[in-house]
Amino acid sequence: MSSPAPTRIVGAAVPRKEGVDKLLGRACYIDDMEREGMWHGATVRSGIPRGLIRSIAFDRSIDWSKFAIVTAADIPGDNCIQLIVADQPCLADGKVNHCEEAILLIAHPDKHKLREAVASVRVEYEPLPPVFSIEESERQDAIVWGTDNLIKTFLLEKGDVDSAWANAAHIVEGEFRTGAQEHLYIENQGVIAEYSKESGVTVWGSLQCPFYVFKALRGVFKLPDDKVRVIQTETGGAFGGKEDYPSTLACHAGLLAMKSGHPVKMVYDRMEDLAVTTKRHPSRVRHRTAVSSEGKLLAIQIDLATDGGAYATLSSTVLSRATLHSTGPYVCPNIRVRASSWATNYVPYGAFRGFGAPQAIFAMERHMDEIAAAIGIDPVELRRRNFLHVGDTNGTEQLMRDPVILDHLLDRALKESDYYAKRTKFARENSSNPVKRGMGLAAFYHGSGFTGSGELYLNSLGGVDVTLKGEVRVLVSNTEFGQGTNTILTQIAAEALGVEYSSVTMAPPDTGVVPNSGPTVASRTSMVVGRIIERACLQLLAMLREGAGLGAKFTHGEFIAACERYRAAHGEVVSLCRYEAPPGIVWDDQRYHGEAYGAYAWAVYVAQVAVDTVAYSTEVEDIWAVQEVGRVLHPVLAAGQVEGGIAQAVGYALYEKVVWENGRMANNQMTNYIMPTAEDVPPIHVFFEEIPFRYGGFGAKGIGELPHDGPAPAILNAIRDATGVAFNAIPLLPEDLYAGLAAAQPADEVAAR
Amino acid sequence: MRGNAAIHDLVAPGTLGAVLDLLAAEPGAWTPIAGGTEVMVAFAAGRLTAPKLVSLWGIPDLRAIEVAPQSVVIGAATTFLDLRRHALIAADLPLLAKAAGWIGSIANQGRATLGGNLVNGSPAADSSPALLAYDAEIEFISVRGRRRVPYSEFHTAYKRNCLAPDELLYAIHLPRRFARHNQYLRKVGTRRAMAIAKVALGAIALLENGRIREIRLGAASLAPYPMRLMQTEAALLGRSLTDDTIQSARRALLAEVKPIDDIRSTADYRRRVAANLLDEFLLQLRRVEAVP
């Protein structure tokens, strides 16, 4: 294990790049923007989960001549939001497949006129039977997508699972479920669009992936690349929720701008945002595991199913990541994972921090505790006996070549949490206390960057330039939405170039200005994009040395002077690099075999809970998070990522439930969708071990998604430790805990406490 | 934001007399708005139908806490922060001070008023269990005069109360005689802050010679409106706190409460937790009794 090279700026807690603007209230979010002559847009939605549109009528009480109205017939290009599969219409044309499907768009100069207008459009349907669960979709009584309701399947196989059962000392089975989760970014989704014949379509918006929106607009408007422009405005949280949905909203606003001849703003209010935008995929995961008498995993068979919702969106890639993370950071010679994503008539599910991994890891890590209980060994010991080490292969037979320090992470987590002493103490105290305490842990890894050959297909391009004003700018399409993109990429550039942090800025996140360095997703920004920027900077230095006589050591003034000499001699001062895969990355997409990820971040999390048997409520009293994420580029931002992810995952485990009524979100208000407040989050103890990854930006691996993977299973394992009852579904609300702990008891008896 | 300010009128006459004159002139035409923590939520959601609103904010007569030897009189537009900051309320009516801290957040507590909480009539109202336990009386005012009713008779059905169209809720009267009583209040909400009660129980009892001489139980989210658990009280009054008494009180409660399934919880859970809260109170009472 090598120590990181000494650095001036990387690893330091420099101020967040756009921090001062945010703190002064100056940062400009989409709803803070106006355009001259701007109108406002609204959406007429289906309101039924599935059916054929029979007629659309406009109530005569409204003077419709004052409104711009857009239907599917107005779409100049393809009526489809381009993403992976071309199945989702931009506007419903003849049929609807979920309650919130957009049918028609309306714009008016006065936003207060819109609500009545939307209510005055009457759509008549011929209803069709809807599908509301994975099980209903599997039964295929109604085919709601494709020919069989199956959006995607994967089969991952290693060794010979079928022969393993006979030799097993123990076979342990379990079924695990996870629910939908709402991102609940505090800034609702919104865009402003402009359209003109000369410039084409321009969209400003709150979004993660400018080039995804670009691609969607290009298809819907049938315009050449130079007539489509997307500019990200300051974005108030995203978490995956602004990965694909902004493409739809941008197309809608763009169509209204085209039809009305005015810039059009569409900013959802909270109720609309909650009801219509994507959520985390619900899952059902079935495990069957063969274990030796020594507690070695002999065979793992997993049937993993997700609810994809009405359209494919990102379900296939979410399912892929779920599949690849489903067997955890363990060695097992025989593995079979069958994974399927099923269509239903809910709003399409989409990307959310962790992207399938939290669902799969919840099942695996919960199941590990059940295996330990079934065979009578300590859950810590069971994990230790099966951990991956250097030289082992994981489920896709990827050889672990870089250091794996799971044993150390585990030891550290046990020590910091005082795990064993507390378990003993709680076991002693619980019998006489209506509050039962327990400890639980989860061990897991999370692959950084796109899966398999994904990064090669992306072929990201990024770099730096130096403007006439002497500003060094980072040129990427990667966006800031709180995670720290601006800060870490300018840190990397400043470090690599040998200039000050304050002299490096981000070029505007505008597809008309920056190259496509890929989407801001998949824990790829630090590792993949960071490395591209590092290389581009080294390349720029070489250019300046060779082409402008820059010395080995230089002041800022000498650097700028060299840039000006270079500009005079060669034109613009710009250095771009493309993604280069680390050597030895071989991925077989057909067999789901090989190097699934260039690198993994590793972690062991411990949760301490107190279960109150009066109210059946669970309080997470403490969380210890020990992880190895490569080089930590910024200690404050990194810890902030871990803490924020953990808080979100505590919500996932214990609070956040999407309540459905006939396919529609019934609790689409912040009063009723319950995220943890400042009084609900536990103390969070964050520990990093740093092993620089050679092919990441200054040694970084991914960090953003990792903290959402571990808390839910650690918390439910702790609840099992506290109560002796296995709960296998999240969110685990007090009502569910009550059902598990007390429902069997007659209500009129005093509970045995 | 689904409301349109231009279609609502709001006036602020500034004095209680002027507000009452307005209500008398057009009974039922004006909707009072105090701190706005309910009305403005309805407005933003596009649910506010009232065309004419009259502001009670900043009317001094409505926002006063008067302490007399036997009672405390709280003006209806007193905010929950006012209650929390009042030393005598913390000392004499600790359950009310505690409930005041449950309302939303600091920002909500500075605007939400005690009267508003009652008039709004939510079955989950945070202040109600404490007021029921303390045997509060409610005073109404109109140009016709004033009248008082026990708070336990104020709510008549879901979101309905016994205010006449020209009346305002004027004040809440609370006796100061609970220094020797055992007191209990617990809210089981959706989370620790910014929470709506799934179940809440306020309780007060006085033991004499090992028997319960006085008891009142106020509950939220267990019926269409906040209510006294009279039958449960009857099962306890005059009894000593044996296991049998506790068991029969639990049965009485389970027979008496009428919770519902909704998007926040289930009837089953609410019933069971309400019974558990009663146990918790009665066991607390028994422990206190055991320590002379």
Next chain:
Amino acid sequence: MRTSESAAPNNPWPAVRFVVNGEARIVSIPPMKRLLDVLREDLQLTGTKEGCGEGECGSCSVRLSGELVNSCLVPVLQADGAVIQTVEGLALNGKLHPLQEAFLQRGGAQCGICTPGMLMAAAHLLDHCPNPDLAQIREGIAGNLCRCTGFIRIFESVAAATSAQSAGSATTLTTEQSHHAR
């Protein structure tokens, strides 16, 4: 739109007067218009954000005559005569308020959308409780939802801003962090 335009003579709405960030303003607008919308639309003070429109998230928190309020729940008529402070009025003479400085140094702001409201809630807390303990900080900002930070760094930022003396001990309340290069 400046005050003079809002108060145009043909405007039928009553005039509402208040002081915002030290500046006297008059607006003639529908009396039920939310203070939040008046600040953002009529006074161009867009630092105050809307997150939910129902008093749940606290993004629109401002101080109204000394009290912390959700400006989405205040009809502007009820702000007549009030003294209002928004996030734009927090920094003094071009210098960051100690809370802003602490949030900047300690990672109290990530995406920034809850930050203006969070700062106002924290400023209100410190005015009433100059040396809050962790429980008081938690309660003081419990009405301000942040989805990015998990609040931990916000607790630290508020504690650090209280005073130079208490800052050192406050940061140890919630998070230990260690960076062991291996």
